[in-house]
Amino acid sequence: MIDLRVVLAEPLYCGNVGSVARVMKNFGFxxxxxxxxxxxxxxxxxxxxxxIDILESSRTVSTIKEAICDxxxxxxxxxxxxxxxxxxxxxxxxxxxxxxxxxxxRDGTVSILFGREDFGLVNDLIKKCDMVVCIPTxxxxxxxxxxxxxxxxxxxxxxxKPGKVPLAKKENVELLFDHxxxxxxxxxxxxxxxxxxxxxxxxxxxxxxxxxxEVNTLRGILSRTEWRIGRDR
Amino acid sequence: MIDLRVVLAEPLYCGNVGSVARVMKNFGFxxxxxxxxxxxxxxxxxxxxxxIDILESSRTVSTIKEAICDxxxxxxxxxxxxxxxxxxxxxxxxxxxxxxxxxxxRDGTVSILFGREDFGLVNDLIKKCDMVVCIPTxxxxxxxxxxxxxxxxxxxxxxxKPGKVPLAKKENVELLFDHxxxxxxxxxxxxxxxxxxxxxxxxxxxxxxxxxxEVNTLRGILSRTEWRIGRDR
Numbered sequence: 351m352i353d354l355r356v357v358l359a360e361p362l363y364c365g366n367v368g369s370v371a372r373v374m375k376n377f378g379f380x381x382x383x384x385x386x387x388x389x390x391x392x393x394x395x396x397x398x399x400x401x402i403d404i405l406e407s408s409r410t411v412s413t414i415k416e417a418i419c420d421x422x423x424x425x426x427x428x429x430x431x432x433x434x435x436x437x438x439x440x441x442x443x444x445x446x447x448x449x450x451x452x453x454x455x456r457d458g459t460v461s462i463l464f465g466r467e468d469f470g471l472v473n474d475l476i477k478k479c480d481m482v483v484c485i486p487t488x489x490x491x492x493x494x495x496x497x498x499x500x501x502x503x504x505x506x507x508x509x510x511k512p513g514k515v516p517l518a519k520k521e522n523v524e525l526l527f528d529h530x531x532x533x534x535x536x537x538x539x540x541x542x543x544x545x546x547x548x549x550x551x552x553x554x555x556x557x558x559x560x561x562x563x564e565v566n567t568l569r570g571i572l573s574r575t576e577w578r579i580g581r582d583r
Numbered sequence: 584m585i586d587l588r589v590v591l592a593e594p595l596y597c598g599n600v601g602s603v604a605r606v607m608k609n610f611g612f613x614x615x616x617x618x619x620x621x622x623x624x625x626x627x628x629x630x631x632x633x634x635i636d637i638l639e640s641s642r643t644v645s646t647i648k649e650a651i652c653d654x655x656x657x658x659x660x661x662x663x664x665x666x667x668x669x670x671x672x673x674x675x676x677x678x679x680x681x682x683x684x685x686x687x688x689r690d691g692t693v694s695i696l697f698g699r700e701d702f703g704l705v706n707d708l709i710k711k712c713d714m715v716v717c718i719p720t721x722x723x724x725x726x727x728x729x730x731x732x733x734x735x736x737x738x739x740x741x742x743x744k745p746g747k748v749p750l751a752k753k754e755n756v757e758l759l760f761d762h763x764x765x766x767x768x769x770x771x772x773x774x775x776x777x778x779x780x781x782x783x784x785x786x787x788x789x790x791x792x793x794x795x796x797e798v799n800t801l802r803g804i805l806s807r808t809e810w811r812i813g814r815d816r
Contacts, residue, residue, distance in 0.1 A: 369728060372728055375724045376725065399728075488608065491608045491634065492609065495606065495632075498602070498605075498609070502734055502738045508720075
């Protein structure tokens with residue numbers, strides 16, 4: 351069973367936060383996390399309408415890291431998609447329908463990140479995501495209202511078939527990436543290419559939706575590889 | 584090719600009208616008709632953001648009939664779906680994905696009606712629709728914000744495969760329904776059942792998405808039937 355969490359990164363307008371709470375309740379979701387949000391003034395409550403409970407039970411945190419810490423998968427949403435597979439920040443990206451297919455049969459917490467109204471999710475946040483989702487909009491005006499984007503993603507994800515294949519815990523996946531980075535150092539990988547390559551590995555393993563067991567096995571392989579390298583020194 | 588028209592029936596809040604304009608432009612739609620709308624004050628323009636052109640080119644009319652007159656198909660949206668096939672007002676109803684499948688390969692104008700914020704589309708308006716669409720929401724809080732509902736419907740319909748099977752003109756379909764009603768009178772159909780039966784016929788032929796030729800042929804059959812009845816009198 352997928353537990354879906356909506357994470358709003360630094361929302362600027364409290365009316366939007368209220369609107370997001372409303373549509374979450376419309377689709378049966380409850381877990382709302384706000385990262386450094388604006389003040390939730392009366393307009394937030396007006397727009398939430400009968401979903402004030404969602405607004406009141408939302409968690410406010412100061413970093414994205416806190417917001418996503420116990421997630422099995424972190425999905426970033428953007429209207430600015432990549433255009434070349436040479437860059438890995440926003441590539442590959444998936445439409446919401448494909449995200450739904452990918453989550454079928456999985457079990458764990460999936461955090462969906464939505465950026466602030468004026469410039470969306472910046473690259474530094476997108477890089478923390480395992481997957482990038484982009485709603486297919488018209489190129490003449492691709493930038494959606496925040497709560498509209500949330501509506502569409504939740505509409506797609508509200509009836510995911512439940513499953514029992516557990517997603518790995520985010521903390522363990524992060525340790526795996528640290529481990530990869532460490533190996534690149536060990537093999538004297540060109541430093542100027544390192545960040546880009548780590549991001550590529552993040553995109554590959556992100557869309558592979560690793561289980562906890564797979565993460566442990568991969569880390570075991572990396573450990574043995576490092577041990578072998580050390581022995582020959 | 585389907586030309587999609589968004590019809591807002593008596594919207595109460597101009598911010599919602601602006602939001603609808605924005606999401607129309609996000610998905611590449613332009614044809615917005617407002618039936619007896621509220622005043623479009625500055626908030627409408629603020630919410631429309633870069634879609635002020637959609638707002639400015641919208642048409643304002645005073646009746647639903649004017650709004651839908653040249654449509655090949657009229658679709659009503661509601662969060663209150665029917666629960667028994669004994670009633671035909673809101674039954675059968677389709678989720679947006681199925682509407683998309685039904686429109687595949689068709690050619691003509693499809694009007695999608697959205698009711699006012701406080702009580703949606705009343706039965707009298709729903710009865711004028713050929714088809715009823717209902718977004719699958721949580722039963723605890725099914726009522727969506729107007730612009731969220733529009734977002735989801737447009738998201739589903741923005742990439743319908745174009746086709747060349749022309750939908751019948753609404754005027755001709757209405758003449759067909761008048762003709763059916765006339766026949767019911769001719770055959771002394773029980774008056775207390777008439778309205779319900781006409782609505783049932785409307786639902787059946789609505790979801791069949793008749794072509795102009797089919798409408799003409801059906802009217803021909805009705806004419807010949809009436810002629811035959813008359814001859815025996």
